[in-house]
Amino acid sequence: MDKLxxxxxxxxxxxxxxDFPPYAGTARRHPTQPLVIPPQTLSxxxxxxxxxxxxxxxxxxxTCQHRGAPIGERIIVTGRVLDEDGKAVPNTLVExxxxxxxxxxxxxxxxxxxxxxPNFSGAGRAFTDAKGRYRFITIxxxxxxxxxxxxxxxxxxxxxxxxxxxxLTRMITQMYFPGDPLLELDPMYKxxxxxxxxxxxxxxxxxxxxxxxxxxxxxxxxxxRGRDATPMEQ
Amino acid sequence: MSDDVNLYATGNQxxxxxxxxxxxxxxxxxxxxxxxxxxxVTIQGRLLDGDGKAVNDGMIExxxxxxxxxxxHPEDKQRxxxxxxxxxxxxxxxxxxxxFRFSTIKPGRVPGPGGKLQAPHxxxxxxxxxxxxxxxxxxxxxxxxxxxEDPVLNLVPAARRATLVARRKAKGLLEWNVRLxxxxxxxxxxx
Numbered sequence: 001m002d003k004l005x006x007x008x009x010x011x012x013x014x015x016x017x018x019d020f021p022p023y024a025g026t027a028r029r030h031p032t033q034p035l036v037i038p039p040q041t042l043s044x045x046x047x048x049x050x051x052x053x054x055x056x057x058x059x060x061x062x063t064c065q066h067r068g069a070p071i072g073e074r075i076i077v078t079g080r081v082l083d084e085d086g087k088a089v090p091n092t093l094v095e096x097x098x099x100x101x102x103x104x105x106x107x108x109x110x111x112x113x114x115x116x117x118p119n120f121s122g123a124g125r126a127f128t129d130a131k132g133r134y135r136f137i138t139i140x141x142x143x144x145x146x147x148x149x150x151x152x153x154x155x156x157x158x159x160x161x162x163x164x165x166x167x168l169t170r171m172i173t174q175m176y177f178p179g180d181p182l183l184e185l186d187p188m189y190k191x192x193x194x195x196x197x198x199x200x201x202x203x204x205x206x207x208x209x210x211x212x213x214x215x216x217x218x219x220x221x222x223x224x225r226g227r228d229a230t231p232m233e234q
Numbered sequence: 235m236s237d238d239v240n241l242y243a244t245g246n247q248x249x250x251x252x253x254x255x256x257x258x259x260x261x262x263x264x265x266x267x268x269x270x271x272x273x274x275v276t277i278q279g280r281l282l283d284g285d286g287k288a289v290n291d292g293m294i295e296x297x298x299x300x301x302x303x304x305x306x307h308p309e310d311k312q313r314x315x316x317x318x319x320x321x322x323x324x325x326x327x328x329x330x331x332x333x334f335r336f337s338t339i340k341p342g343r344v345p346g347p348g349g350k351l352q353a354p355h356x357x358x359x360x361x362x363x364x365x366x367x368x369x370x371x372x373x374x375x376x377x378x379x380x381x382x383e384d385p386v387l388n389l390v391p392a393a394r395r396a397t398l399v400a401r402r403k404a405k406g407l408l409e410w411n412v413r414l415x416x417x418x419x420x421x422x423x424x425x
Contacts, residue, residue: 025364030414035422037424109251223241
């Protein structure tokens with residue numbers, strides 16, 4: 001059969017280590033034995049593909065999932081999904097989840113003393129178009145405390161989950177907002193050693209995306225792993 | 235240092251404790267429908283942290299070939315049949331005991347390095363709060379004669395290989411546990 005090009009190894013500093021003491025949750029949940037580096041085979045160079053008919057057209061609008069409008073500042077979050085060669089990743093599933101405007105998740109283990117919003121569930125999904133673009137309508141999530149260390153607060157963020165076209169392009173990240181004073185105090189944001197890699201987790205305010213009288217726009221481009229120029233296997 | 239000319243993959247971040255809000259809509263514990271060919275198997279297990287405590291806020295995803303050893307993916311150019319209704323993807327959250335369970339069919343053999351066949355296996359991603367990036371591992375099948383010549387299993391130190399092979403509990407029922415640390419720590423891969 002044809003030899004397939006593999007996926008590039010991560011550039012140093014641009015991906016987190018599993019053992020990262022500032023984030024206390026890693027202590028008992030990171031592997032302690034060395035990871036095994038195997039060849040990339042057909043099993044990893046392929047991966048699940050999803051169809052547009054699997055999501056509803058309104059799944060990308062988190063403000064219209066209930067009878068009323070959610071409390072909070074309505075925003076548009078949009079961007080492109082690219083590979084490391086700058087090529088668009090079309091027709092790929094993007095899943096998001098986030099806290100409500102008060103910084104609360106509708107989840108049994110979230111005990112933060114902030115109100116739930118009966119009009120906001122905080123989950124959405126979308127497919128990228130032919131140019132790799134996705135778009136969500138949502139509300140700006142609130143910051144919230146967590147118990148990682150004394151007086152620890154998470155910066156406002158939206159979780160993003162992407163598949164790309166292979167097992168090896170699977171990726172979950174968090175999008176942050178520009179100018180958030182909590183970023184420099186946040187172990188999750190700081191877990192990337194490379195400063196540029198960290199900054200690329202911050203969305204940018206975008207006047208072109210902003211809808212007059214309606215909603216501020218934020219751009220967040222996501223880059224998935226790219227292919228090697230030549231096949232891995234000899 | 236990265237620079238603006240080169241695009242590097244976006245950094246991974248943890249799924250956090252509330253992943254199920256965003257991801258449970260796609261929970262898929264039945265990977266193979268009733269018409270899909272192959273040996274039926276249910277795989278169950280637990281996700282355990284370094285203290286042996288249940289990870290009740292985790293999730294696993296599974297990717298596999300069909301019983302012919304063919305992936306439902308355009309880059310699999312093998313002349314083998316794809317099967318209608320079989321994507322080969324599973325997603326299962328863990329329960330209060332850290333448990334997960336899914337049903338599928340045993341996949342066929344797929345090519346590995348140099349075109350040499352691999353033993354039947356599932357590839358698995360593990361997600362949870364406390365992991366800054368998901369972990370990749372594999373599930374192999376017990377008593378499969380091909381395991382002994384599998385090119386990936388053979389890269390793993392012999393003493394740790396058993397962590398990648400499910401155990402037979404009953405007819406059609408296998409057990410495979412994920413231990414993040416300590417005795418019997420599961421082998422994870424870095425690609």
